[in-house]
Amino acid sequence: MSAQIFPRNANAIFLASLFGLVMLVVGTIAAMVGFYLSPWYTDVGVAKAQPVPFSHKHHVSELKIDCRYCHATVEKAATAGFPATETCMSCHSQVWTTSPLLEVVRTSYQTGEPVVWNRIYDLPDFVYFNHSIHVAKGIGCSSCHGRIDQQQLAAKAQPLYMGWCLGCHRAPEDHIRPREEVFNMEWDVNSLSLAERQRLVIEYQIPTDGRLTNCFVCHR
Amino acid sequence: MVHSVRRSIFTRIARLAWLPLCFLLVACHVDMYDQPKYKPNDVSNFFPDGRAMQPPPANTVPLNSYNPDSPLMTGRIEGQLADQLPPEIKLDAALLAHGQSRYNAFCAPCHGLVGDGNGVIAYRGPMTVTSLHNDRLRTVQIGYFFDVITNGIGKMYSYASRIPPEDRWAIAVYVRALQLSQNADVALLTEAELQQVRAGR
Numbered sequence: 001m002s003a004q005i006f007p008r009n010a011n012a013i014f015l016a017s018l019f020g021l022v023m024l025v026v027g028t029i030a031a032m033v034g035f036y037l038s039p040w041y042t043d044v045g046v047a048k049a050q051p052v053p054f055s056h057k058h059h060v061s062e063l064k065i066d067c068r069y070c071h072a073t074v075e076k077a078a079t080a081g082f083p084a085t086e087t088c089m090s091c092h093s094q095v096w097t098t099s100p101l102l103e104v105v106r107t108s109y110q111t112g113e114p115v116v117w118n119r120i121y122d123l124p125d126f127v128y129f130n131h132s133i134h135v136a137k138g139i140g141c142s143s144c145h146g147r148i149d150q151q152q153l154a155a156k157a158q159p160l161y162m163g164w165c166l167g168c169h170r171a172p173e174d175h176i177r178p179r180e181e182v183f184n185m186e187w188d189v190n191s192l193s194l195a196e197r198q199r200l201v202i203e204y205q206i207p208t209d210g211r212l213t214n215c216f217v218c219h220r
Numbered sequence: 221m222v223h224s225v226r227r228s229i230f231t232r233i234a235r236l237a238w239l240p241l242c243f244l245l246v247a248c249h250v251d252m253y254d255q256p257k258y259k260p261n262d263v264s265n266f267f268p269d270g271r272a273m274q275p276p277p278a279n280t281v282p283l284n285s286y287n288p289d290s291p292l293m294t295g296r297i298e299g300q301l302a303d304q305l306p307p308e309i310k311l312d313a314a315l316l317a318h319g320q321s322r323y324n325a326f327c328a329p330c331h332g333l334v335g336d337g338n339g340v341i342a343y344r345g346p347m348t349v350t351s352l353h354n355d356r357l358r359t360v361q362i363g364y365f366f367d368v369i370t371n372g373i374g375k376m377y378s379y380a381s382r383i384p385p386e387d388r389w390a391i392a393v394y395v396r397a398l399q400l401s402q403n404a405d406v407a408l409l410t411e412a413e414l415q416q417v418r419a420g421r
Contacts, residue, residue: 018233025239063329063340063341063344064340065329065340066324066325066326066328067325068325068326069325069326069329069382072382072383076384078260079260079261082260082261084381086377086381087382089377090376090377090379091329091330091341091345093375093377094341094345094346094347094375095341095344095345095346112269113269113270114269114270114271116263116270119261124252124253124254125252125253125254125255125257125259126252126253126255
């Protein structure tokens with residue numbers, strides 16, 4: 001019988017380090033998943049600095065200006081339409097005309113140089129989202145943009161993961177609302193019963209045969 | 221016996237040694253996230269003014285049956301403000317409802333929901349906003365409203381870039397309905413409507 005190379009407690013050390021290694025791997029994976037879902041990675045609820053500290057809360061909630069006043073193409077085009085400087089100046093040539101906060105807007109209007117805003121919702125280039133079809137089928141602004149009317153500086157309300165998109169494409173009745181309530185920020189989906197919402201899905205001719213989850217619906 | 225058990229544990233672990241390599245595979249291939257193409261409102265390093273959406277050159281017109289001189293696009297018939305709707309616009313309840321939604325979105329901030337010039341911007345600003353309820357505007361041709369929305373007037377900016385021509389006509393029609401709502405002859409009301417008015421509803 002050969003001499004023992006390892007002391008007796010080597011067994012315990014080996015098992016303990018095996019356990020530690022497994023915990024390290026599991027912990028690393030858990031930390032990565034947690035980071036992936038956290039606002040540090042998704043930017044959900046993280047307001048970005050903008051060249052002008054534009055407040056949706058003030059304009060939407062306090063002044064009651066319709067979303068479409070600035071996002072004029074939301075019912076017609078893929079993009080909701082980013083307001084031109086001219087849109088800002090429609091009112092701000094009359095109100096807050098000397099505010100230093102709006103100097104950027106006035107300069108832009110005089111020189112024709114666009115104001116460079118920081119994009120909040122940035123989809124990957126292989127996703128072809130279309131605002132107009134969602135609005136036409138009774139999906140409201142707040143379904144994706146949250147209570148933007150309560151935000152001073154705009155922030156993302158959804159991480160925009162594909163599973164989130166698919167959740168609604170699989171079960172549109174969980175999020176649908178009457179077309180005339182699309183721009184109502186305070187709409188509560190539970191103010192209609194499930195049966196009433198299912199009737200809306202049929203009335204708006206939203207396909208429920210699984211077509212909405214085909215890859216090419218969003219990826220082309 | 222002990223040796224063989226220990227060896228088999230080592231062997232099992234060794235068989236899984238490729239697992240950490242997976243982290244290299246799932247890593248950050250984001251090149252398709254940002255493709256070399258322009259999307260609306262993108263920044264451009266190519267054009268000198270830095271925007272991907274280039275303003276169209278002067279005198280650009282869309283490709284279709286578009287006629288920039290038609291009553292539909294100008295609100296004028298042979299240079300005079302149109303006193304009737306262009307043939308492309310059909311007057312019905314749907315047009316009025318559409319006009320109402322456009323009016324409430326684009327006009328109400330200044331002109332107010334009933335057109336009395338008491339919108340929230342008018343309330344906050346130093347200016348006086350024209351009320352839609354006066355004899356001049358009640359008797360003016362309907363093309364006048366289209367013309368003002370298209371070209372702006374006084375302190376009011378042009379809304380041509382934000383409201384398509386068909387929607388401008390819908391708004392003009394709705395303005396007529398608003399004017400009637402604030403200036404209706406009692407004799408025109410039915411008995412049921414009169415009772416509603418008397419009940420204060």
